[in-house]
Amino acid sequence: MAADYTIRNATIIDGSGREGFPGDVSIDGDVMAAVGEGLDAAVEIDGQGMVVAPGFIDTHSHDDGAFVRYPGMEFKLAQGVTTDVSGNCGFSAAPNVPGETPPGGGALRFPGPWHDLAEYFDACLAEKPAINNLMLIGHNTVRGWVMGNEQREATAAELAQMRAHIERGMEQGACGFSTGLIYEPGRYSDTSEVTALAGVAGQYGGIYATHMRNEGDYLLESVDEALGIGRAAGCGVHISHHKASGPKNHGRCRESLALIDRAVDEGHDVTLDVYPYIAGSGPMHQYFRLDNIGLELAEAIRIASCPDRREWEGRMLSDIAEAEGLSLEDAVREAITGPRGKETICIQFTMHEDDVETNLQHPRVMVGSDGIPNLNGAPHPRLYGTFPRVLGNYVRERGVLPLTEAIRKMTSLPCERFGIPDRGYVREGLVADLVVFDPREVIDLATWDEPKREPAGIRKVFVSGALAYDDGEHTGAGTGKMLRYRAG
Ligand SMILES: [Zn+2]
DSSP states (O other): OOEEEEEEEEEEESSSSSEEEEEEEEEETTTEEEESOOEEEEEEEEEETTTEEOOOSSSSSOOHHHHHHOOOOOHHHHHTEEEEEESTTTTOSOOOTTTTSSSGGGOOOOSSOOOOOHHHHHHHHHHOOSSSEEEEHHHHHHHHHHTTTTTTOHHHHHHHHHHHHHHHHHHTTEEEEEEETTTTTGOOOOHHHHHHHHHHHEEEEEEEEEEOOOOOOOTTHHHHHHHHHHHHHHHHEOOSOOOOSSSTTTTTTHHHHHHHHHHTTTTTOOOEOOSSSSEEEEEEEGOOOOTTTTTHHHHHHEEETTOOOOTTSSHHHHHHHHHHHHHHHHHHHHHHHHHEEEEEEEEEEEHHHHHHHHHSSSTTEEOOOOOOOOOOOOTHHHHHHHHIIIIIIIIIISSSHHHHHHHHHHHHHHHHHTOOSSSSSOOTTOOEEEEEEOTOOOOOOOSSTTTOOOBBSEEEEEEETTTEEEEEEOOOOOOBOOOOOOOO
């Protein structure tokens, strides 16, 4: 019997963290049929000089809506990403009320005709997505539907309704509960509300993933809150896009990771993700109070998307203000208070390279793009560049971490964490989600000025055994799956 594909004479980096070894990988149907010595195959691929690794897992995506709007998922597939974890930062496509808009979210809203996770999954599958999707249920979404933008504690009845939404999501395959406590409306919740809701995910063996209340001056307090929630709720904690924001906090990721190491030593289950850039990005209106506009942040902002002022896209706000004869405060107001002001997405340069490196070197930190798939304007280049940037810039050019370790962070570590037992390793019998890349060439090409360029050096990407990306060409295989969490 012949296999469908055999990749010959490649270096296999199997995802476990162990050294690469020479060999072949054969794919038959949707699984790996042989690893080491290949089978005869209908299609033979010369893997000389190439690395074969498990498909990458983007642990931090905001692609809920993209699975329906851009099912080709080119910006991820071309990086070697075969699975997204979506529903992050408290914003998820489910639950949903068709035709209505929840408060908060702005650019992170995912409107659609579905009501719950199962219906959302069906809607995604109908579009034949290129890659797989695993979902978190978001606190901001759930709170928004139940309480609107109320700036108060939840009543017992409201808490029960929120719990029911999360329960339904977990029943339908979500991997956990996410918060974005910096954002409306989640920021109006107290720790006990979050603990009660995270407890629902805990009952199903799911995790608590959090964009913490503060990532700057109160970073350590926020880590404490997250760890406390995990303890009280009985679930693992995953800290999203770990960073130390603002010049006076630079370098403090070390302290924060030390807190986490201590918690792990005491038996707590904690992981994190990071994106390989010194700028973040998000819905701009969420970062400013109109009655007290923070100028330090305003100085650090570049406009990614601004439907009311397209000519501002791709420019620093301070340059815009100068060119238009506006004060910086007025430029902020103008960007976020127009008819579509809540859709404005900004990029904020608030981090330090040392903290990015510290994160990448920590064994519990995974890679997550945090990319926002708004393809109008000039999105943060992490949407197109994250994974090749780690491999090219941080591994090959700067030696920040070994290649095998970088691959582990992108594959087996997230699969163990997010309950994906049939993926994440190059191993016979597992699903054939694979990436073939040239370790001498792989690099991101997306820049601040040209953010929508696909990377170099990614040769082939297989999703469930189908060739989805072939030397720069998206084949339209459409074999992405909606993954259901399986507790370890
Ligand atoms: Zn976030």
